[in-house]
Amino acid sequence: xxxxxxxxxxxxxxxxxxxxxxxxxxxxxxxxxxxxxxxxxxxxxxxxxxxxxxxxxxxxxxxxxxxxxxxxxxxxxxxxxxxxxxxxxxxxxxxxxxxxxxxxxxxxxxxxxxxxxxxxxxxxxxxxxxxxxxxxxxxxxxxxxxxxxxxxxxxxxxxxxxxxxxxxxxxxxxxxxxxxxxxxxxxxxxxxxxxxxxxxxxxxxxxxxxxxxxxxxxxxxxxxxxxxxxxxxxxxxxxxxxxxxxxxxxxxxxxxxxxxxxxxxxxxxxxxxxxxxxxxxxxxxxxxxxxxxxxxxxxxxxxxxxxxxxxxxxxxxxxxxxxxxxxxxxx
Amino acid sequence: xxxxxxxxxxxxxxxxxxxxxxxxxxxxxxxxxxxxxxxxxxxxxxxxxxxxxxxxxxxxxxxxxxxxxxxxxxxxxxxxxxxxxxxxxxxxxxxxxxxxxxxxxxxxxxxxxxxxxxxxxxxxxxxxxxxxxxxxxxxxxxxxxxxxxxxxxxxxxxxxxxxxxxxxxxxxxxxxxxxxxxxxxxxxxxxxxxxxxxxxxxxxxxxxxxxxxxxxxxxxxxxxxxxxxxxxxxxxxxxxxxxxxxxxxxxxxxxxxxxxxxxxxxxxxxxxxxxxxxxxxxxxxxxxxxxxxxxxxxxxxxxxxxxxxxxxxxxxxxxxxxxxxxxxxxxxxxxxxxxxxxxxxxx
Numbered sequence: 001x002x003x004x005x006x007x008x009x010x011x012x013x014x015x016x017x018x019x020x021x022x023x024x025x026x027x028x029x030x031x032x033x034x035x036x037x038x039x040x041x042x043x044x045x046x047x048x049x050x051x052x053x054x055x056x057x058x059x060x061x062x063x064x065x066x067x068x069x070x071x072x073x074x075x076x077x078x079x080x081x082x083x084x085x086x087x088x089x090x091x092x093x094x095x096x097x098x099x100x101x102x103x104x105x106x107x108x109x110x111x112x113x114x115x116x117x118x119x120x121x122x123x124x125x126x127x128x129x130x131x132x133x134x135x136x137x138x139x140x141x142x143x144x145x146x147x148x149x150x151x152x153x154x155x156x157x158x159x160x161x162x163x164x165x166x167x168x169x170x171x172x173x174x175x176x177x178x179x180x181x182x183x184x185x186x187x188x189x190x191x192x193x194x195x196x197x198x199x200x201x202x203x204x205x206x207x208x209x210x211x212x213x214x215x216x217x218x219x220x221x222x223x224x225x226x227x228x229x230x231x232x233x234x235x236x237x238x239x240x241x242x243x244x245x246x247x248x249x250x251x252x253x254x255x256x257x258x259x260x261x262x263x264x265x266x267x268x269x270x271x272x273x274x275x276x277x278x279x280x281x282x283x284x285x286x287x288x289x290x291x292x293x294x295x296x297x298x299x300x301x302x303x304x305x306x307x308x309x310x311x312x313x314x315x316x317x318x319x320x321x322x323x324x325x326x327x328x329x330x331x
Numbered sequence: 332x333x334x335x336x337x338x339x340x341x342x343x344x345x346x347x348x349x350x351x352x353x354x355x356x357x358x359x360x361x362x363x364x365x366x367x368x369x370x371x372x373x374x375x376x377x378x379x380x381x382x383x384x385x386x387x388x389x390x391x392x393x394x395x396x397x398x399x400x401x402x403x404x405x406x407x408x409x410x411x412x413x414x415x416x417x418x419x420x421x422x423x424x425x426x427x428x429x430x431x432x433x434x435x436x437x438x439x440x441x442x443x444x445x446x447x448x449x450x451x452x453x454x455x456x457x458x459x460x461x462x463x464x465x466x467x468x469x470x471x472x473x474x475x476x477x478x479x480x481x482x483x484x485x486x487x488x489x490x491x492x493x494x495x496x497x498x499x500x501x502x503x504x505x506x507x508x509x510x511x512x513x514x515x516x517x518x519x520x521x522x523x524x525x526x527x528x529x530x531x532x533x534x535x536x537x538x539x540x541x542x543x544x545x546x547x548x549x550x551x552x553x554x555x556x557x558x559x560x561x562x563x564x565x566x567x568x569x570x571x572x573x574x575x576x577x578x579x580x581x582x583x584x585x586x587x588x589x590x591x592x593x594x595x596x597x598x599x600x601x602x603x604x605x606x607x608x609x610x611x612x613x614x615x616x617x618x619x620x621x622x623x624x625x626x627x628x629x630x631x632x633x634x635x636x637x638x639x640x641x642x643x644x645x646x647x648x649x650x651x652x653x654x655x656x657x658x659x660x661x662x663x664x665x666x667x668x669x670x671x672x673x674x675x676x677x678x
Contacts, residue, residue: 007631007632007633228630228631228632230629230630230631230632232629232630233630285631286630286631286632287630288596288597288626288630288631289596289630290596290598290599293596325594326591326594327594328594329593329594330593330594330595330596331574331629331630
């Protein structure tokens with residue numbers, strides 16, 4: 001078989017650049033038992049420069065996962081516990097008066113780091129959420145009259161606790177859209193849980209080694225952007241996103257009244273970026289429909305607004321996505 | 332003989348006189364009358380009842396007009412074992428001979444089996460002041476227990492067995508309007524629900540792909556022939572060629588195996604074919620080759636060698652030929668086909 005020059009070169013590049021993926025996965029698996037989907041999601045977010053909203057009950061290694069990722073990438077990490085009395089200044093930083101210099105100096109907040117774990121984001125009031133989400137989108141923070149660029153790579157992983165609803169401030173739909181992926185994590189398997197018990201009883205917690213530098217990630221991101229996506233795949237993505245907006249045009253009349261609003265163009269961008277990152281993780285220089293389908297649930301599940309009728313019929317966004325994937329013709 | 336009788340009378344004169352007095356007393360006591368001709372009687376409907384059964388006790392007093400009589404006052408019982416269920420008012424009937432008959436009715440029952448004695452009932456007669464007491468005859472009442480006596484030592488048992496109650500249509504006739512009403516309400520509710528659902532879910536159309544009339548392999552081979560005739564890869568339309576070939580195969584798989592292949596990726600199709608359609612490894616590999624190469628051409632700008640185009644087309648034909656459905660034809664159809672062939676060859 002003879003390959004066209006561009007793709008062959010790209011494939012070679014990707015094979016070289018993505019060699020760290022296996023190493024990173026091995027290091028992550030040393031510390032995190034199970035939760036493959038979470039680790040894969042973190043990698044997709046890291047490589048496609050997107051932020052992650054994580055939903056799962058407490059104690060599923062969310063903090064440990066992002067902490068370990070920060071260690072492996074040799075990057076800075078901070079964890080912010082969101083509470084109802086948190087202020088934007090606690091997150092972004094503020095100006096304080098220095099008696100020594102007799103002037104106001106900048107005190108940067110915990111957001112000035114590479115990896116941020118915003119724990120229980122829905123516990124903080126809207127103004128704090130907005131401050132974080134603006135920083136996520138703009139990648140810069142303004143304190144006083146000065147604007148500071150955030151360090152790259154900058155990845156925010158926010159968690160939501162699905163159990164408690166009292167005393168929480170649910171994220172508005174427009175702000176949820178800024179998260180590239182929403183990953184729902186579940187309990188570990190029996191064997192995995194057994195392994196976790198053993199590690200904890202023996203107090204022998206394996207430690208991840210630092211094998212990458214932030215620059216490696218930035219370089220890998222450029223390669224991910226170069227992953228070839230054919231026009232057919234682009235059309236496939238557009239079809240999927242349009243099916244969430246106009247289900248009746250895709251023989252899904254039953255969802256016409258159940259979807260109050262479909263996915264935004266940001267969803268199309270995120271879906272294509274995530275599909276490219278997934279192809280990169282699979283060490284491929286081009287995107288195939290499997291890549292789109294693999295990331296589709298995580299990219300779209302928080303961007304589809306369901307009506308009261310859908311809730312009354314116990315229809316979830318996952319069911320809608322499944323039906324769309326089973327209806328839209330694969331190129 | 333007479334002398335013997337006279338001698339007997341002389342010796343037993345005192346005893347005979349006493350006997351005559353006793354006899355007269357006994358004879359006169361049977362007549363319930365008094366100086367004022369007031370008589371009283373008590374009668375029962377029956378002398379025997381089943382336990383818990385009810386009968387009437389009637390007390391009647393016949394008296395001349397102008398006298399006042401007092402009927403006895405019972406509370407709840409006549410005797411310890413006989414209970415009063417219902418007490419009637421005193422009724423009077425005027426007779427022709429300046430007499431009146433007063434009567435009172437008691438409905439009585441008993442829950443104790445055995446023979447019960449009802450003592451004489453005393454009626455007070457007044458003529459300005461209490462003059463006399465008149466008694467009725469004593470009565471007896473037999474109360475029969477039809478059930479077997481319960482002996483706890485023998486264990487508990489039902490007094491009566493379970494009674495069969497056969498279903499009768501007439502029993503439900505009185506509820507028929509209720510039943511019809513409920514059915515009408517239910518029908519209206521279901522109709523309303525369906526109407527609402529249809530209104531809120533478009534026309535309620537369910538999308539079902541039309542199944543072609545022709546067998547899947549006939550359509551697929553015809554389409555492959557068209558692709559072959561179009562000479563796509565010879566005209567450097569390689570991407571179109573592989574898109575067409577893979578689409579024909581996916582459509583064939585969908586029609587042949589009812590696998591939604593058009594909405595599935597190549598990996599999903601291959602995985603489902605492997606599990607649901609039992610095909611040889613060689614045929615599977617041929618399908619795999621076509622789909623895999625098509626994906627590379629479609630999504631990765633891959634340019635296969637000319638030999639590979641021919642191989643892919645051949646593999647597509649081969650896969651369809653080897654997996655086509657064996658249609659069983661009737662003898663008549665076979666005969667028609669043969670006749671048609673013969674006719675065509677003659678022409």
